Amino acid sequence: MSESKETTWTQHMSVIDTADEIDEFELDFTVRSGPQVITFMLGDEKYGVDILRARELITYPVGAVTPVPGMPAFIVGVINLRGVVIPVMDLRIRFRLADAVYDRYTVIIIVEVEGKQVGLIIDSVSDVVHLEEEQVQSVEHLTAGIDSDYIAGVVNVKDSMVILLDVDHLLSARELEALSETASDEDNL
């Protein structure tokens, strides 16, 4: 599935004038003022989150995640982060990727949304990269497999595609509430 997406993206890129493309690359080497993104792996795919939203990285506390009854499956549970109760979401389940095995090498990124902290389970952290706004490709017409709502765009970094996540949309309280309602509706059926 990820391969087909990559093809579509390459096709999209080829439309851009070659001269412009070269210009942009030169800019990329000299200017370091664009937004920074922390990238991480989920299965075979690379994702990115605005670094200003990422508060910290912690290892997955094996055996200390409390499941939350009545919540959608991708809410794995809650953890205690220095005395604060924080929900943890499994992006693999959310994006309907293959189920992951949680072990002590699993990483949780704590991100902040609407002043609330939420943990995202990921496979491993890759890198921190600088972006130029114009590098980011819109994905409105590239919706294969995952809902484009959570995706701010895709970007090419060092010859691999990074899917930029819109954490606000992914984790807003409204969204979670709506989802928990749907989950309980499903239970009732």
Add this chain to the structure above:
Amino acid sequence: MTTDNIPVAEFVEESIELLQQMEEAALELDVRPGDRALVDQLFRGMHTIKGGAAVVMRPDLADYAHRLESLLDQVRDGRVSAGKTLISTLLEAIDCVGLFISGIQGGLAVDQARVDTSVQNVSALAGSAAQLPLESHETRESVPSALIPIASRKSQAYLVTLKFNPQMPEQGGDPLLLLKELAELGDCVIVAHPGNLPQIEEFDANRLYLWWSIKLTTSLSQSEIEQTLLFFKEDNELSVVPFDITPEETDTVEQAHKAQIAQAVAGAEDDVQSTPVGASGLTASVTGPVTGFKTTEPSNIASGSERADGTAGKSIRVSIDRLERLQNLIGETVINQSRLIQLCEEAERLDPTFAGALNEFLEENSRSVRDLHDEIQAVRMVQVDTVFSRLRRVVRDYSVESNKEIRLRIEGGETELDKTVTDQLHGPLLHLIRNAMDHGIESSEERRQAAKDTAGTIWLRAFHRGGHVIVEVQDDGKGMDVQRIRQKGLDRGLIDESDELSDQQLLQLVFRPGFTTTDEVTDISGRGVGMDSVKRDIEALLGSIDILSEPGRGTTLRMRLPLTLAIIDGMIVRVGSLTFIVPLLSVVEAVRPKADDIRKMKRDNELVKIRGEFLPLVRLHRQLNIDCEFADPADAVLLVLQHIDRKQCLMVDEIVDQRPVVIKNLDDNFVQVPGMTGASIMGDGKVSFILDVAAIAA
């Protein structure tokens, strides 16, 4: 125009606090009319507000506060006596200032009619003296007996030159602020000099090209004017010199400049309109000869230093959020400590000598950790008096409006409760006090006939008892009519004719929803919410309420409140692999039923027979859709839970422990989880949910 430099939030916060203190002082003055210290306190408070109002550019408020200050000054000099009328006027005035403050806070307009009425009342009391300008009190020290009208104090003209740093607007400064402040000092003729204006191509909207010269006619001294400039002194060329030009010349200067000034102000007004504070006040005071708010001392400086002398060093303000974070961190330390103890036990097996040394240190450390925990808890505690004293006003107002003479006696106001509890106590207490005044205390006439003191008394009391705080509202009124309650109970269908109820049981009826003993609705109480809502509020605070009443002697409402909301006694239960916390307050008993105690009803409803009573059975694992160890109630444990007057049985696998737990809000970082009121962190660092007994009952 930027408002960044105007400390509006600080002013609002400080004023609210001052008003609270002033209200208390005014009420005290009602009791002890001769107490000069109280008048002084009121005067100082009003003075600070006046100064602050000028800083946040609210000349209307400053003017109003000034009138009150003058009135208080006359009270201080003994020219106005501190009688009932004065107290009422003052209290109303304090409310009006409160209106101004909340107006500034919320960006709303004030109720001008109410302020006008208050101004009339103040003026009536103060007589003509209140109309005098501000000098009346400033010169008081030197000339205490006679008030000097403004005309007789020598006005002098000064030339004020303002050459601001061209970068000032970029740095967020605003020359208009100072111009306006100067305009308030006296009659101002302001001239803007556009000499430095560049060609239009070079014009930078963020730079300041103008400079100003001002002819200021005021009774203030040169040094006083310089004090006003003090805030702007840095980086700018500002000067004040006596204005030594012949009158004819000034007149022409004035003529020539007035048009310019009007123009300048009209232009500036667009900027000003965009900010909510003092827009109209500014225009009024700069264009025409300044009226009403003619002069002011350099009040901002004065109030600033006053504050420094008064409270600095004794206490600091800390936001509740920060306190909670601190509390979380300390909670975490406590948990780490217990983990360390576990590790220490393991070390014992490996190296007993090392473990011994470690243990010694651990014990020492756990003492400090415990102290730390207690200290942070203590920081959250506030005196219950903060709520009590707010009710004194209510009683006084009622006493004045009605024909009942009522005293409020406060006892144990120094008792401390968690801030969250005290904050939420005001509503229920207000309700109980109003009830006592309205239905409890009889009219003076009735009281005389009953051979009682004509003045009724309400006691507001707080004290510690067994890890809880008891708050009582007691009145010496006519008491509850038990027979009437019984009749009402019958009418409302709350009880049956055949029920044999003790007086105490009948009294409990008042807490039932929809029960109210008086038919008429008055302004004071009976707003459609009865004692049931009070009971609900108190229970929301994890407390309980009880009623005692003696015919002819009065009624006492007794509330039992926890010291803090942050900790509850919890019963820790296990279902499958998960642990949950049930508030111990709602657990009546724990039983293991026999198989034939379980009855099926209709399709899925199950009932359990416990002590001859059939109670609904709630299987927690089914409710939450989780795994359990024992599917048969006969193997499991049943907790009998009580919520209000509903009982039911909650089926769990086992009871693990029973201990106090610290409540964590879930929706701080999450959404409300159905069926859970919150969560807590267990000794092993894991999170457990606290069950919502009310939701289970539903």
